[in-house]
Amino acid sequence: MIFLIGYMGSGKSTVAKQLSESIGFGYIEMDGEIEKREGRSIPQIFEEDGEKKFRQLETSLLQSLSGQIIVSTGGGVILSEENQKLLTRSTVVFLDASFETINKRLADDEDRPLWGANIEENKRRYETRLPIYKELATLVVSVDDKNPSTIADEIVSRL
Ligand code: S3P
Numbered sequence: 001m002i003f004l005i006g007y008m009g010s011g012k013s014t015v016a017k018q019l020s021e022s023i024g025f026g027y028i029e030m031d032g033e034i035e036k037r038e039g040r041s042i043p044q045i046f047e048e049d050g051e052k053k054f055r056q057l058e059t060s061l062l063q064s065l066s067g068q069i070i071v072s073t074g075g076g077v078i079l080s081e082e083n084q085k086l087l088t089r090s091t092v093v094f095l096d097a098s099f100e101t102i103n104k105r106l107a108d109d110e111d112r113p114l115w116g117a118n119i120e121e122n123k124r125r126y127e128t129r130l131p132i133y134k135e136l137a138t139l140v141v142s143v144d145d146k147n148p149s150t151i152a153d154e155i156v157s158r159l
Contacts, residue, residue, distance in 0.1 A: 001065060001066070001067070001068075001069055001070075001071055001090040001091070002019070002025070002069075002070050002071065002090065002091045002092075002093060002159075003071045003073055003087050003090055003091065003092045003093065004016050004019075004070065004071065004072050004073060004093050004095060005073050005075075005077065005078055005087070005092055005093070005094050005095070005133055005136065005137065006075065006094055006095035006096065006097065006133060006143075007075050007097060007102055007126055007129060007130075007133070008075040008102065008106060008109075008112050008114070008115055009097065009101075009102040009105040009106045009109070009115075010075075010095040010096070010097040010101075010102065010143060011095055011097070011143055011148060011151065012072040012073065012075075012095055013029050013032075013072045014148040015072075015095060015143075015148050015151050015152055015155070016029065016070045016071070016072035017148075018148045018149050018151070018152035019070050019152045019155060019156070020069075020070045021152075022152050022153070022156055023070075023156060025068045025069055025070050026067065026068060026069040026070070027069060027070045027072070028065065028069055028070070028071050028072070029072040030058065030061055030062070030071065030072060030073050030074050030077065031074050033061055034054075034057050034058065034061060037057075037061075038057065041111075042054070042111065042112075042113065043110075043111060043112075043113050045057070046113040047113070051113075051114075055076070055079070055080065058074060058076075058077055058083070059080065059082055059083055059086075062077065062083055062086050062087075063086060073087075075114075075129070076114065076129075078129065078132045078133060078136055079129075079132075084132075084136060087136055088136055091138045091139070091159065092136050092137050092138045092139075093137065093138065093139045093140075093141060093155055093159075094133045094134060094136070094137035094139070094140045094141065095141055095143045095151070096133070096134075096140050096141060096142050096143060097143045097144055098144050099122075099123055099126050099127075101143075101144045101145075102126065103119070103122070139155065139158055139159065141154055141155060141158070
């Protein structure tokens with residue numbers, strides 16, 4: 001398995017698709033899979049059952065994954081120690097985007113319950129997570145100003 005980790009808006013899903021085409025692995029997007037299993041959207045899960053429930057769903061999905069697949073994770077998958085252990089059994093690629101890039105990309109986003117109108121809070125969350133992404137990563141790829149296929153090529157050449 002190859003896990004793509006990184007903050008919301010760092011391009012994990014798009015790069016995961018590219019990468020799966022390049023190396024012929026399957027592909028899974030964790031948020032999409034959770035939505036499919038639950039029959040409701042991520043914002044709905046947060047609203048109806050709270051973040052704690054969402055994190056439980058995320059962990060049980062993570063536990064069930066195996067095989068030759070590229071996994072696009074949710075930005076918060078790195079938060080629990082249990083998930084960290086599960087991730088670091090495989091290759092972990094961190095898509096490193098600056099806060100400025102993310103802020104531009106998510107400007108009008110309404111699908112992410114943990115991305116709000118308060119820019120300081122968004123930035124604080126980003127800064128808290130940054131060292132965790134870096135620590136878990138087998139490979140760190142800077143993604144600012146690069147397109148998904150360039151990023152996928154770079155991952156293939158550096159793995
Ligand atoms: C989250 C990121 C989202 C999604 C949920 C929580 C987070 O995924 O899992 O809204 O805590 O960073 P993306 O990273 O794909 O936006």
